[in-house]
Amino acid sequence: MALPFLAEAGSTPRIFNFASGPGVMPAAVLAQAQRELFDWNGSGLSMLELPFTGEDFKSVMWRAQDSLRALLAVPDNYRILFMHGGASAQFSLLPLNLLGGAERADYLETGYWSRRAVTEARRYCAVNIAASTGGTDFDRMPVQEELHLDPGAAYCHYTSNETANGVQFHRVPDSGAVPLVADMTSDFLSRPLDIARYGMIYASSQKNIGPAGFTVVIVREDLLGRAHPATPTLFDYRMQAEAGSLLNTPVTFAIYLAGLVFQWLAERGGVAAMECRSLARSAQLYRAIDASVGFYRCPVQPAHRSRMNVCFMLADSALTPLFLSGAARHGLVNLKGHSMLGGVRASLYNAMPDEGVSALTAFMRKFAEEHAHHV
Ligand SMILES: Cc1ncc(COP(=O)(O)O)c(C=O)c1O
The missing domain is CATH 3.90.1150.10 (Aspartate Aminotransferase, domain 1)
Structure with missing residues (x-):
């Protein structure tokens, strides 16, 4: 007898999940994961049981990263990392990794999540609020002319889509020579990107990537190697880049599911x-x-x-x-x-x-x- 979910997969679901995250997963991906749960690729093992150091899991990891690189046309001089700790961890890991001795960073304050990023960054550096739309309750994003950028900032951070406030940038802010950093957690993979305009992009996985559990970091190679000496090894971008995001046990099942979502996306244009x-x-x-x-x-x-x-x-x-x-x-x-x-x-x-x-x-x-x- 078909399992209830398999019977439904591919047909129109009757429940529509509008959650902000973890969000809706493609039914076809869930059905494939259900099929493979007990026997991945004829190995006789569940995906949940594959050792992360083995060739089987590594092939899953590399395929997921390669698919993501292809989906977003990520240039060769950018590294793709799968990190622990959610996007919230990046609020701290970003200054720890990119300040590189500088003491200031620019932030655009545009809603709930960018405010959270600012609060955390203030623990590590002087934050210049280059623009804020708080005066009108975050009912819009700032225009380029409103940005008061600091040429001495180590980077300029913005949130491309404010998940809580429902406000989104429909253009990329220009930060001049200062590396632009974007929290794209809630609109990642929803549109093409010109990655070369960014120093770094990060997005946690529980929205358009699908499963909760990890954070994608796409970082330009020349920004690696600047981590504060007290940065935990596990959260040092350069160390993770060198180890292929395998410094310790990654969230193997979430990465496997993400790989299936990337494939699903590619097949749909x-x-x-x-x-x-x-x-x-x-x-x-x-x-x-x-x-x-x-x-x-x-x-x-x-x-x-x-x-x-x-x-x-x-x-x-x-x-x-x-x-x-x-x-x-x-x-x-x-x-x-x-x-x-x-x-x-x-x-x-x-x-x-x-x-x-x-x-x-x-x-x-x-x-x-x-x-x-x-x-
Ligand atoms: C734009 C944005 N940034 C950061 C976060 C925090 O993500 P996490 O829960 O993975 O730490 C969220 C969560 O919804 C978000 O929408």
């Missing part, structure tokens, strides 16, 4: 195709919000709205719990906004089926009709 889909799907959702004549409201200025995390409020906030429970009954789950900000947040990562967005907009219209007297 790669990041250019993902960008087209995310443009169309986020536009569909924002249209539904804007067409509700005030029943729903997106606090983010239209030109800066995130294509990955669509955040909106109900005009009558007392209706929000009813909206969320009604949505869940329709199979539209994990729509609750960030705990600090409230409201509703629909995360539209690559693995979200288009039908999920259509089902959500249909539910939103119906809910607004039924409760229109509240506006």
Whole structure:
């Protein structure tokens, strides 16, 4: 008898998961992992049982890294690292690895996550807030003319997509000769990138990469070897680059799953195709919000709205719990906004089926009709 999940894989799922992370996984990838759980590649061993020092796991690791390099056209002078500790660890590891004796770094303050990065960086260096949109509750990203950059900064950090606030950069800030560093945790692999514009990019894995467990760091080679002497060996970018991210036991199962997601992505047209889909799907959702004549409201200025995390409020906030429970009954789950900000947040990562967005907009219209007297 087919296992229940296998019977469903490939068909339209009835539950649509809008979680901000860990987020929705491609059904085809889960089905493949289910098949291979007991017997990976005819080895008679589960992927969970492969020693990380053996050739089998190493081939999984190299394939995942090569696929990622191909997906993003990562130039040869950049190293791809799979690191422990989530993107939050990078908030500290970045200054530890890139200050290299300098005492200052630029940060763009654009929402909840960049603020967290700033707080952590202040433990290691003087932070210059090169721009902040906090004055208008992070309803947009700063424009280039607003940036007050410090030419003596070791690097300039920004968050390409603010997962909690639903605001996204749709252009790459220019930091001149200062290496640009981006936290791309929540929009990584959602569009093509010109990697050469960056000194470093990092993204934890539980959004568009799929499984929670590790953080991708893509770093230009000339920035390696600057780590503060007190940096733990495990978190020294150069040491990890030299060891092929195998300094200690990596999160083998998450890396295996990520490799399957990269393959899934490549088979579906790669990041250019993902960008087209995310443009169309986020536009569909924002249209539904804007067409509700005030029943729903997106606090983010239209030109800066995130294509990955669509955040909106109900005009009558007392209706929000009813909206969320009604949505869940329709199979539209994990729509609750960030705990600090409230409201509703629909995360539209690559693995979200288009039908999920259509089902959500249909539910939103119906809910607004039924409760229109509240506006
Ligand atoms: C933009 C951004 N940066 C950093 C983080 C923190 O990631 P982690 O939980 O992997 O430390 C998140 C988590 O959602 C995020 O969205």
